[in-house]
Every structure is written in C-alpha cells, then in structure tokens.
Amino acid sequence: MSEETSSPESSPPENTRRISVDYLARVEGEGAMHLFMKDGEVADVKLKIFEPPRFFEAFLRKRSFREAPDITARICGICPVAYQMSACHAMENAAGVQVTGQLRELRRLLYCGEWLESHGLHVFMLHAPDFLGYASGIEMARDHRDLVEMGLKLKKIGNDIGNVLGGREIHPVNVKVGGFYKVPYARDFQKLKEDLKWGADASEKTARWAAQLPFPDFEQDYEFVSLSHPDEYAMNEGRVVSNRGLDIDITDYETHFEEQHATYTNALHSVLKGHGPYFVGPLARFNLNFDRLTPRAQALARETGLDGTCLNPFKSIIVRAVEMLYACEEALRVLENYERPDKPAIEVDPAGHRGCGLTEAPRGSLYHRYEIGEDGLITSAKIVPPTSQNQKIIEDDLRKFAPQYVHLPDDKLQWHCEQAIRNYDPCISCATHFLKIERKELS
C-alpha cells in the first residue's frame, strides 16, 4: 500500500527492528507510521502521510471570497463545517464585520451538530473498538449491539442538525459568508429538541461507560492550545491560549506559530515558536476551558474522574463524551431561545483586505487566512488544519508509549501504536491538502 518504500527513512540502521503500519486503519485519510527500534529502545518514530496533495491553497486564488466556504469544505468530509466556519470568520474579519445575535447562535448550533457527528463517529466506531479489542464498530456491534446503536443514534442527531440547518450532513449548502442563505423556522427544529434531550442522557451514559475502560497509565506534560472565550466554551470566537502563557489574538497567529516541513511526509508540522510541539483538540479545549462547560458537563467530568484536567490522551474518549453532552445542551439552549432572524445574512465586503479565522474543529483548532483583491477574488490563502498541529505530539507520544510494548509481537505492538495515534482522531486528509507541491514545468 505504501508508496514510501523508496524514501531513505525506510532503510533502518543496522540492529534495528522496524515496525511499519503502512496503512493506518480507522483514521480518515491515509497515513503510515514507522517506528525504529534499536537495542530494545525506540530510536525514532516517523508518522508519514501519503495522502496525495490536492493544492487547495493554490487553486483558491482567483476564486471569489464567497466560494471559500464551499471549496474549503471539500478538504475534509468529516469536518466540513469547521472549514466553512473558519473561512467565513476570516472573510468577516477581513471586512471588519461581526455576525451577531441569532445568526451567531445558529453557527454554534451547526458546530454542535458537527461535534456530535464527528465525536460520535470517533468514540463508537473508531476509538472504542481499540479498547475492547475489536477491529471496527461494526464488529463490536455483534457483542455490544445496544451500545453501538446508541452511538449511531447520537451521531445521527448531529447529522440531523446539519440536515435541518445546513441542507445536508456532508458539505452543507446553507453556510454563507455573513450567515446563511436561508434561516429555518422554529418549527423545523421541533423534533431535534426531543432528540437532543435524549442525546444529553446518552452522552452521559457514554462517558460513564468510557470511564471504566482499561486506560494505560500515560500522563504527559503537554502544552495545550485552543480557542478560549470568556463567556462560553469556545467554538467560533475567542483568543488563542495555552496552559503555558500563550494568549494572543487570532490575527497574531502567524507571528507565534510556524509550519515546518518534515521531509518524510507530505504534510507540514506546526510548532509554537519558542515553545515547540503542542496539542490541539478536545483535551486542549477541556483543560483550558473547563469552567465554561455547562454545570452538568462539569459534573459528568468530575464523576468520571476528570476534575478539570486530563493529561492522558487515551482518556480523550471520555472528554469527547463530555463534549457531546455539552454539544447537546448547547444546541438545546440555542433552540429554546431561537427567534427566526429577519435576514439570513449580513453584508460582508472584504475586498482589498486580509483576514484570519480560527475555529474549533472537532479535532482541534483550524486556522484560515486570506488576502482578497479589490475585485473580491482571493489572492492568497493559508490553511493550518488540526492534524498538522498534532503531528509532532503524536510522534512524541509514540516515542514514549511504544517502549513498554516492544516485547510484544509485531501485530500487537502495531495495534497499541495505532491506538496511540487514534487518540488524536487524526484526519489525515486534512493534514496534506494545504501544501503547494512541486509541479515541474512542462518543457
């Protein structure tokens, strides 16, 4: 499967044992992980990506700013709303306008749907099977039918939000720079309210169930980075903060973060200048914004052994369940206060300006930056997806995690390493789209 066999890293030094997971099952996209062992020690770890580059940053140029949400959605079919949100916020930032009131609330609602859908998929179909020793959620359902059915129903509620508000679950059509094309009537949300109440209870059950899974003892001293907002559990707006003192405006993102190119992968690795690798995603949000979760979500976290801090990435399965509860409650809050706005969108004119947006995709912070010409066409684009930010942390984890399993046969060791990667819910297809790849000029 791998096309990496000719790269120099594929030739391990002498006396080494090479474990290669050439096609990481159950992460979206394609990745490969190479682990080099020397004298029983982990000598090196490389996480490779052989997702074909797709040139998004290149072909966004000369497209209208209005097209950015729909085009960038196609970077990732699992978190299209995140791409649409970051693109919209970047354009609105460029235009110097803000979406407020009910339109802002509807955006939160849509994001709640995506968190529910994506977390539901990851918790039940991708992550839980690892802990219980099943190859997939479908296989797990043979012994745990009720559990998997509950998970699928939770996931479906998320997708239903996407359907009602976005028109469809994957690549929703209703998101527009400035708001929406059409805003639903309150009656359109009736069924969702009942479902979300059930979903909140089901999320609680999920967290309690997840809390009794066998977790490896693996707490690490991470730098967590996420969006943080004073009044709410951040999704679309706020400042970029870390547990080691970072506290910046989104527009300063590129002065603090830089992407480095590792030669063994198509993806860039993002690092925090002067700090190093950092961790984005549910664990980061949870640790940095715990007190802005709802009281019920905070209580659930405490009950499941997470008192505001979680340093074990394997326990992200519990944190995702807590975030699912939050998403259900937050979505209900929006629906219960919903008054259909008079206009579906505000006017946005970013022509001649530069703008940035950073929002919280289910798997972590997603940064977009655009420059727009006087004609309204994009002149440059930059996109930093969550998985490229987590990639160095994943490799760090593997270096520390793998040694305790090196005595196991390859297939067992491989599964443990895969699990350590899946903790991050990596969307490998997200992590390579943004490269501008060499294209030789035709002579």
Place this chain on the structure above:
Amino acid sequence: MSSPPTKKRLAVWKFASCDGCQLSLLDCEDELLAVGEAIDIVNFPEATRYFEPGPYDLSLVEGSVTTPHDAERIQQVRRESKFLVTIGACATAGGIQALRNFRDADVAEMASVVYASPEYVSTLETSTAISDHVAVDFELRGCPINKKQLLEVILAFLHRRKPTVSHHSVCVECKLRGNVCVMTAHGTPCLGPVTHAGCGAICPAYDRGCYGCFGPMETPNTASLARQWKALGASDDEVKRAYRSFNGYAEAFRTESEKHE
C-alpha cells in the same frame, strides 16, 4: 429475501479525496449494521482494521488519480474487483483538485514551492477520473454522494439488478420538492437546469442557486444556461468559475467553462 449461501465481499478504496463519500456509508446510521450483515465488509480502512485480500465482489472507489502510484494502484483495484462502482465527484470527474488540469493553472507559480523537499512528493500533472484509467461498472455522482443512492447501489448489487438512479436535471427535483424556481422568481443564477439529479434540489430549497456538485446531466444545454446567467448579470469569469468547480473537469462543464476564459 433468503440469504445467499455465501455473502458477497465489499471493499472501499480511497484515492485523492476528502473522505466524505466513504463517510456516507458510515452516515447510514439506521442501516449500517444491516449493511454489515448483508455484505461482508472485508476492506474498508476508514472504518476497520480488519482486512482480507481480494478478489472482491463489489468495490466502492472514492477519489481521483493524482499520483503515479495511484495510477498503478487503480489497475490493481480493478483486477481484484468483480464490480467496480465509483462514488462521488472526485472518482467520476477528477474532483475539485482537477482545477490543476486547466491551461490557466499557473504551472510556473505552482512550481515555486514552499515545500522544502519536493523529491519526497510525487504528483501527476492532472487529477483524473477513475474511468480514465479502468473500466467502471457504475458511477455514482455527487460532492458528496447521496447516501440513499449509495444504499440503493449496494442493494441493487445484492439483488443483481440495475440501480434505480434518476438521470434528469435538478430542475425536475425542484418540481418534485415544490421549490420555487430561484432563477425565475429571484433572478439567482442556478446550475440546476444542466446538473444531474440526486441531491434532492437542496440548494434551491435553501434559497440559493444550484452549484453543480452532482456534475452534468445527460446532454445538458450548458451554452443556453450560460447565456441566461449573463442575462442575469453574471460576468464571463463568474460563469467560468461556476462551471469549473467540483465537477469542473467533467466534459460538458469543462468545455463550457473554456468558452468563458
């Protein structure tokens, strides 16, 4: 229906894509477990570590061919597959990444890379549909595909019949849904008259024009629609960009877009 003596074996393949079309199978929340009982899912890396080698009875192929390695891999997939179905705009038309194929793509500029080690990346000059490389038994349209149509394809395969998938335009779906025509009523440019059905006319239902994510219908009158767009005030560049998106390299859309360069 009584179960066949041995279950058919399903494989799901990914080429250059966003993963959204194969996710559509996992998004069949109400049907997924039944699908898993009706057909053996023996190769689906997005969903399972479980793997059995080919041959496979049914292969669902997502994504376009953009690397030399993938150009070889699709041949292997074809050899291992009795019935091969492409799912989505990437696999049937090259996808949004096929924008690299057009002559106005700035090759020289794209070559001036930020990428430190281009020797580690191999990519083709083009992003092409699966049918440009191998014989395809059925093509399912959409960016993304409609999951109900995906279930229909799997069901039809298991029942050894042809999938029932409409080939008319999105306009017919608007009529079926009871949508007001956004073009005649609001003057909103819409690709519905030339776009393949399948989505259920969702964009017009949300007060926006269709943007063609299911690609061209059979024998579309793209030139006539382009004239109508211009009558509504669209510029040539806007017409070009409209035809040149997620199915931009599908022939009917490609040739029309080239008239507006």
